[in-house]
Amino acid sequence: MPTTLTSKRQVTIPKQIRDALDLAPGCAVDFAVNRDGHVxxxxxxxxxxxxxxxxxxxxxxxxxxxxxxxxMALLRGEG
Structure with a gap:
């Protein structure tokens, strides 16, 4: 699921990931990098x-x- 980094260095979490984690606006998330370099x-x-x-x-x-x-005609008084 590729996504693009914005000029503000932000990304959108893809819908499949949001759904899998049951994320909604206002949810707190934590990011980590494992020893293989994966986020x-x-x-x-x-x-x-x-x-x-x-x-x-x-x-x-x-x-x-x-x-x-x-x-629209009624609202304009044309009807």
């Missing part, structure tokens, strides 16, 4: 619980069957 990443403790997004409850609940053009 090892460990999850440190439990990850903080994710605060629910205030829009999660409403997401995907709309049942309005408006066509975009019709809705």
């Amino acid at each position: 090892v990443i460990h999850k440190v403790g439990a990850c903080p619980t994710r605060q629910p997004d205030r829009f999660d409850a409403a997401r995907g609940k709309a049942d309005v069957k408006w066509r975009t053009d019709d809705l």
